[in-house]
Amino acid sequence: MERSTKNKLIWTAAKLFQEKGFNGVGLNEILTVSGVPKGSLYHHFPNGKTDLALAAAGFVHGEMTRIIDEAFGEATSYRDGATTLFHKLAKLFELMGKHSACPVSHILFGEPENADFQKRTSEVFDAWIAQIVGHAERLGETPDAARAAARHLFVVLQGGWTLARARQDSYELRRLPELLFDG
Amino acid sequence: MERSTKNKLIWTAAKLFQEKGFNGVGLNEILTVSGVPKGSLYHHFPNGKTDLALAAAGFVHGEMTRIIDEAFGEATSYRDGATTLFHKLAKLFELMGKHSACPVSHILFGEPENADFQKRTSEVFDAWIAQIVGHAERLGETPDAARAAARHLFVVLQGGWTLARARQDSYELRRLPELLFDG
Amino acid sequence: MERSTKNKLIWTAAKLFQEKGFNGVGLNEILTVSGVPKGSLYHHFPNGKTDLALAAAGFVHGEMTRIIDEAFGEATSYRDGATTLFHKLAKLFELMGKHSACPVSHILFGEPENADFQKRTSEVFDAWIAQIVGHAERLGETPDAARAAARHLFVVLQGGWTLARARQDSYELRRLPELLFDG
Amino acid sequence: MERSTKNKLIWTAAKLFQEKGFNGVGLNEILTVSGVPKGSLYHHFPNGKTDLALAAAGFVHGEMTRIIDEAFGEATSYRDGATTLFHKLAKLFELMGKHSACPVSHILFGEPENADFQKRTSEVFDAWIAQIVGHAERLGETPDAARAAARHLFVVLQGGWTLARARQDSYELRRLPELLFDG
DNA sequence: AATGAATGAGTCTTCATTCAT
DNA sequence: CATGAATGAAGACTCATTCAT
Numbered sequence: 001m002e003r004s005t006k007n008k009l010i011w012t013a014a015k016l017f018q019e020k021g022f023n024g025v026g027l028n029e030i031l032t033v034s035g036v037p038k039g040s041l042y043h044h045f046p047n048g049k050t051d052l053a054l055a056a057a058g059f060v061h062g063e064m065t066r067i068i069d070e071a072f073g074e075a076t077s078y079r080d081g082a083t084t085l086f087h088k089l090a091k092l093f094e095l096m097g098k099h100s101a102c103p104v105s106h107i108l109f110g111e112p113e114n115a116d117f118q119k120r121t122s123e124v125f126d127a128w129i130a131q132i133v134g135h136a137e138r139l140g141e142t143p144d145a146a147r148a149a150a151r152h153l154f155v156v157l158q159g160g161w162t163l164a165r166a167r168q169d170s171y172e173l174r175r176l177p178e179l180l181f182d183g
Numbered sequence: 184m185e186r187s188t189k190n191k192l193i194w195t196a197a198k199l200f201q202e203k204g205f206n207g208v209g210l211n212e213i214l215t216v217s218g219v220p221k222g223s224l225y226h227h228f229p230n231g232k233t234d235l236a237l238a239a240a241g242f243v244h245g246e247m248t249r250i251i252d253e254a255f256g257e258a259t260s261y262r263d264g265a266t267t268l269f270h271k272l273a274k275l276f277e278l279m280g281k282h283s284a285c286p287v288s289h290i291l292f293g294e295p296e297n298a299d300f301q302k303r304t305s306e307v308f309d310a311w312i313a314q315i316v317g318h319a320e321r322l323g324e325t326p327d328a329a330r331a332a333a334r335h336l337f338v339v340l341q342g343g344w345t346l347a348r349a350r351q352d353s354y355e356l357r358r359l360p361e362l363l364f365d366g
Numbered sequence: 367m368e369r370s371t372k373n374k375l376i377w378t379a380a381k382l383f384q385e386k387g388f389n390g391v392g393l394n395e396i397l398t399v400s401g402v403p404k405g406s407l408y409h410h411f412p413n414g415k416t417d418l419a420l421a422a423a424g425f426v427h428g429e430m431t432r433i434i435d436e437a438f439g440e441a442t443s444y445r446d447g448a449t450t451l452f453h454k455l456a457k458l459f460e461l462m463g464k465h466s467a468c469p470v471s472h473i474l475f476g477e478p479e480n481a482d483f484q485k486r487t488s489e490v491f492d493a494w495i496a497q498i499v500g501h502a503e504r505l506g507e508t509p510d511a512a513r514a515a516a517r518h519l520f521v522v523l524q525g526g527w528t529l530a531r532a533r534q535d536s537y538e539l540r541r542l543p544e545l546l547f548d549g
Numbered sequence: 550m551e552r553s554t555k556n557k558l559i560w561t562a563a564k565l566f567q568e569k570g571f572n573g574v575g576l577n578e579i580l581t582v583s584g585v586p587k588g589s590l591y592h593h594f595p596n597g598k599t600d601l602a603l604a605a606a607g608f609v610h611g612e613m614t615r616i617i618d619e620a621f622g623e624a625t626s627y628r629d630g631a632t633t634l635f636h637k638l639a640k641l642f643e644l645m646g647k648h649s650a651c652p653v654s655h656i657l658f659g660e661p662e663n664a665d666f667q668k669r670t671s672e673v674f675d676a677w678i679a680q681i682v683g684h685a686e687r688l689g690e691t692p693d694a695a696r697a698a699a700r701h702l703f704v705v706l707q708g709g710w711t712l713a714r715a716r717q718d719s720y721e722l723r724r725l726p727e728l729l730f731d732g
Numbered sequence: 733a734a735t736g737a738a739t740g741a742g743t744c745t746t747c748a749t750t751c752a753t
Numbered sequence: 754c755a756t757g758a759a760t761g762a763a764g765a766c767t768c769a770t771t772c773a774t
Contacts, residue, residue: 005737005738019295020206020295021204021206021292021293022207023203023204023206023207024205024206024293024294024295026763026764026765027764027765027766028763028764028765036738037738037739037740038739038740038741038766039738039739039740039741039767039768040737040738040739041766042766042767043736043737043738043739044737048765048766049765049766099295099296101292102345105345105349109204109284109348110204110207111207112202112203112207112282113282118349118351121349122349122350122351125346125349125350148361148362148365151362152362154342154346155338155339155342155343155345155346155359155362156338156339156342157342158341158342158345158346159337159338159339159340159341159342159343159345160338160342162285162288162338162341162342162345163308163337163338163341165292166288166301166304166305166308167305167308168301168305176338178331179331179334179335179338188754188755209746209747209748210747210748210749211746211747211748220755220756220757221756221757221758222751222755222756222757222758223754223755223756224749225749225750226754226755226756231748231749232748232749371758371759385661386572386661387570387572387658387659388573389569389570389572389573390571390572390659390660390661392742392743392744393743393744393745394742394743394744402759403759403760403761404745404760404761404762405746405747405759405760405761405762406758406759406760407745408745408746409757409758409759409760410758414744414745415744415745465661465662467658468711471711471715475570475650475714476570476573477573478568478569478573478648479648484715484717487715488715488716488717491712491715491716514727514728514731517728518728520708520712521704521705521708521709521711521712521725521728522704522705522708523708524707524708524711524712525703525704525705525706525707525708525709525711526704526708528651528654528704528707528708528711529674529703529704529707531658532654532667532670532671532674533671533674534667534671542704544697545697545700545701545704548697554733554734575767575768575769576768576769576770577767577768577769586734586735586736587735587736587737588734588735588736588737588771588772589733589734589735590770591770591771592733592734592735593733597769597770598769598770734774735772735773735774736772736773736774737771737772737773737774738770738771738772738773739768739769739770739771739772740768740770741767741768741769742766742767742768742769743765743766743767743768744764744765744766744767745763745764745765745766746762746763746764746765747761747762747763747764748760748762748763749759749760749761750758750759750760751757751758751759751760752756752757752758752759753755753756753757753758
């Protein structure tokens, strides 16, 4: 991906929103951190902070999709893939800083009245779950089992991320497979 | 609980923070909604918004504690209690509005750099988990099983709440027991 | 009238809007000239610039009403009163600076889409005309003649003010009675 | 007149300035409405908004000159010509939208400190008055009567336009001849 | 001749907080 | 205890203009 002005804004916004949420980050901070001058933002994102947030959410959606595919792509069983996924997310959590939350929730839950945000959140979550269902079926689960497993994984992932953030400890993510498979 | 000025502020703050997060709500809005005059806030909460947020979080912590006790108090088995709990939370979710999140996370995650907030979040979550462990043991689970079950319940509760909010559907909370007991 | 913060804002706004129009004056300028700090404005005018403009228009409306009453109050005939009025307005024009326009038009025409502004402009103009009609009748004109005369005076006043502004010469206002009575 | 990029800018600017004034219209809006790309403006108008405003004022000056000539050209008396003129202006007012003001005032009064604008306004007004004087003399008025009549017409035209705008009713323009000839 | 990206000073507005009464 | 005025830093956003291509 090219290091364009637009992308610098998206990357910086994604990182900062993930830590402090949509309302916790000012445009000035995004501009300062990214080194982009104020006037440029509205050239690339005519609707301002809202547009930027949507773009940032789109970016992290893509990243997450890639991570899920990588985790399950190498796996020989669903359990294997899920375990790899949580380990990857734990590493990501360490990399992004221990205050980081699920980026999509943290960005798009910021404006509860914004219908675009609302719709996008639910679409993204649906996409992740569907993607996991796909992997589960490919790895031998029945359709019913795959649906239940994917939903369980998603819910545990979101809740575990919250707990990891509260305790500032990526281990909370690493041990989630126990809950799914040894519970 | 008496309808004092202080309590009106706490209730209003808790409600609004739950929907829009710590940074999504201004003091002006809290004042307007609660009908409390501007100057009064700093009498009751000398440290301002931070104090108020801590008080609001304390209030919802107490509410949640009460709900957990009620759910498990009437129960004849852990599974029973957990199921009742999720149904109570689904009702609460409907009552508070479909944009509402776990109030404690939403209030106290707002300021990731604030050590008081960080500490309080983790303490509150620990308290809930410990409380559920207690009920589980009382209802016949072994200590180890109780600890695992409580952690699982908490994680699924947080993640399920996120999903319910994204889909704006309290059913996502009601069907969480399936994940815990039929997975 | 007391020299309160609110009044300082109104007086300054009225003066500046009269010269440069609603859109030609920034709040910063009004704040600097009046010596009022930024945060105070929204305490007194919760809807900001719009509220302030309405208040300023109300203030000049009152001033104009007073001037009209003074001009005709001393008069022994309609022609006399009208002539005095134009001389008073010429003095006002010199006092306010030769770039000054009819303050009400200049303030309230600034936002053509604003229904409040639109309505208020037409009400104020109607009020002035009605006031002049009253004086004309009191000074012996028949109702029909009074209505026509008041309308003529108003129209000539507005147009003459425009010409005075273009030529930067208060004489254009002083010689308007010729047009009305010797045309 | 050819539909060049330059002319599209002038027409759009004239229309928008007439409604909202020089300071009420941003370059972006002019560009969007006219469909002209951003970079092109400074090719045709090196001094930017100022140049464009002067050009727009020049354009409407020409249009008004044409209208005056047409109105009086067909006329058999001064009164006749004036009456036609006001009817033509009423139609123009309806065509341009009921928020429209005298275009020249509205454009060039926007920057009271700008000497070019100031000078141009006064020149344009002088030219209109002189043009009407010419027609009046041609139609049989004495030089003195012609000068007075032209001035009266101009003043009543400006004031009437203001009243028409306030009341959003072109009838205010149509009935101006009464004021001039039956007053 | 034409263009889209870049730019930073400027716009109006909201913020949490302090103060005098 | 209670309150409305005061405050200036910060908020998101728009502006007219310049520049490299």
